[in-house]
Structure formats: structure tokens, C-alpha cells
Amino acid sequence: METLERIIAEHPFFHGLDDDFVALMVSCASNVRFQAGTYILKEGDPANTFYLIREGKVAVEVFAPQHKPIIVATLSVGEILGWSWLLPPFQWKFHARAVDDVRAIALDGKCLRAKCEENHDLGYEVLKRFVQIMEQRLEATRLQLLDVYAVKR
């Protein structure tokens, strides 16, 4: 059976992180499961967690009044869900719904925020990793906004 320590240490997101920092992460981590159709997080709720998805698919949705929710992206095995825990006001900006049964590792953002404040080297390592994800998702969103497959008349 895989231990949390091993899963976190081998996850690409934490690649190159010092053993001490991995141990800190593990102390903030727990295994979680979500049934298909359930909401993992909801817009406006306090954001105090992020997730490493181990199995299943998650839909990131935007709520639009008088419309069905709009899925802006899906995240799957190996990906990270949630960064609102990192920045004030620590509230989710989107809904995230389990499309399939989802297995994930939840990392306690509140606990990690405190550890990052205490240890800025850890804070820098965490920020570097999240900024990379933000950059990739920003680029994908820009391309999505271009609506490249639309008929140009």
C-alpha cells in the first residue's frame, strides 16, 4: 500500500522538494473520496484545502444565474485542484464537482499557510509550483477565449 509520504514525494507537483518539506506536507495531508456528482468545493465557501487528484475527473464550473452551470475546465489524475486557499480572502471562486468517483489527497491549506509564514523557503517553493499551474491554466484559458473553432464569417 502506498503511503501518503510516498505519494506526495513522487507527485510531479512536489518534484525536487526537500525531504523536510515533504514531511511538512504529509503532516497537512489526508486521503479523501467524493462520489460522482457531489460538489468538492463551492463558490464563496472558505478555501482552506487543495487537492491532488489520484483517480477520477473533476469539473470546474462557473455559476451563471438562469443558466445551467458552465464547465470551464476538467481536471484529472495527477492534477491539482484549488489555489484560492493561498490568497486572501481565502474563498473559492468556482464550483468543483466530481464527474466520476474521485479519490484525492486533501492538503490542509490553513495549516500549510501557517507553515509557509513561519518558513519562507517553504513558502517560496509552494508559490513557485502554484504559479506554474496558474500560468498553464491562464494560457489554456486565453486559447479557449479565442474560440478558434468558431466559423469566421
Add this chain to the structure above:
Amino acid sequence: MIMTTGTITDPMLPQPYTVRDVAKETPDTFTLRLEPKTAANPSSFQPGQFSMLWVFGVGELPISISGDPALQDRLVYTVRSVGQATHALVNRRVGEGVGVRGPFGTGWPAEAARGRDVIVVAGGIGLAPLRPLIYQVLQNRDDYGRLLILYGARSPRELLYRKELAAWARNRETQVLVTVDYGGLGWRGHVGVVTTLFKYARLQPAPAVAMVCGPEIMMRFVTRELENQGLSRDNIYLSMERNMKCAVGFCGHCQYGPHFICKDGPVFRYEQIRNLLEKYEL
């Protein structure tokens, strides 16, 4: 390269074909199966080539061949109805005639890819010119390494060849990943642009050849991602599109820098056109 078959020697002379089937793929995209009116003009082509299709009284259009190259008794085209001529073409009835010139242009490097992994990246209707290549690889499975198909479309209802995508995925050593830019709640697949699929791809860059077709801006992002994944520019091929008229390099309508898309393309090695892809004027 101009393919001439049988007694056909004049590339400007349309050959008479008959519409045998029209299948609706999406709300505005149809696949037409044409058969030659005479047995004298069999329909051989290389994956990636295109024909000029003449709708009499309306106009002539360059359309990529999307059928199986092993079936030489027919030509298959997938056409999106976006203007007068394409509208007239997709509204041809079974039994009506269409003039066909070609096939024209360069094909995908199917021979050069033998023995190597093949990465197919398609966006929207860009899957149509790649489908003949996919048929060829799957029919000669032992001659190629792994086949990876990454396909992105605007929405689930705009996905081409949905049943075939599922069937292709059941082949050995074949991975098919599909995504849409906008997914409804009923869609259980990926949502996001095609480049986001690389995260899930079982990719081995060293022995691979990548073939890409879709909107130019999408191809620019895809080539960048392929390079990030370790593919060299020499192993990336793109299919380009411009307004083609004569299809044999006489008229200059499809000039693209020093190239004519109809004659030197539509399939180019990325290295050949890399600098042109970033020019606003072209």
C-alpha cells in the same frame, strides 16, 4: 505533387463523380462519398492530399480527402457548410454529380513514420485530413509504433467521427484523448483546449512523428507544446490552408511566403514554415 491516374493527364479538367452517400456529422458538417462515373478513373490518393470539388453552376472548392486510402473505388470528403459553395456541396443529393480535380498536394509522411510512434493532433474539422492517415496506421499496425490521437473541438456536438474515435481507442497501442472547449453538464469527457491533453498522453518523444491539423493559432500552441515534450521540429508536420484556386501552382492565390500551399503543401514540415506562422501579413 500532382497525382495522375489512368488516362487523366489534364489537372485542370474535372472528372465526373456521383454522390453515393451524404452523412451528417455535426449540425453543419457532412461527409460525402463520391464514386467515379467511369471505371477508367480509380481514386487513389495519399493521406493528407486534397481535391478540387466542382459544384456545377456554383463554384469550385479545395477539400481534403477524409476517406480510407485503401478503398480506391471512392473518394470521401468531410465538408463544413460555411458559405454558398460548401452549402451547395453538402446539399447535393445521392445520384447527383460533382466534378473532381486532383488529388493534389503533399501528403502526411506516412512512409517516413514507419517504425516510429505517430502523434496525431487535430482541432475541429482538422481531423478530416488526418483520418486517412489514421486508417493507414491502423491497417498496418505492425509497421508503426504507438498511435496517439489528441482531438479538440468546440463542443461535444461538434465532434467529428464520434463512433470511430471510440473504435480507434480499442486498438492495441493506441491512445485516443478527446476534449472540448465548452462542455455541457451531460458531457463526461475532458473540457479544455487541446494542448491540455498532453498531460494525459503516454508520450515517448524520441521515436515519434507528430502530424497536426487545425486552426493556425491552435497549431502554433500545439507545436510549442510538442517541442516542450521533446519532439524536434523536423518531426513535426502541419497541414496549412489558404484560398486555393488552380491547385497546381499557376495562379498564386495560395502563396504563403515562398511556398504555394496547393503544390508545396498543404502538408509542410514545421521547420519549413515556422517563421511564416508568426507573420501577421501572411
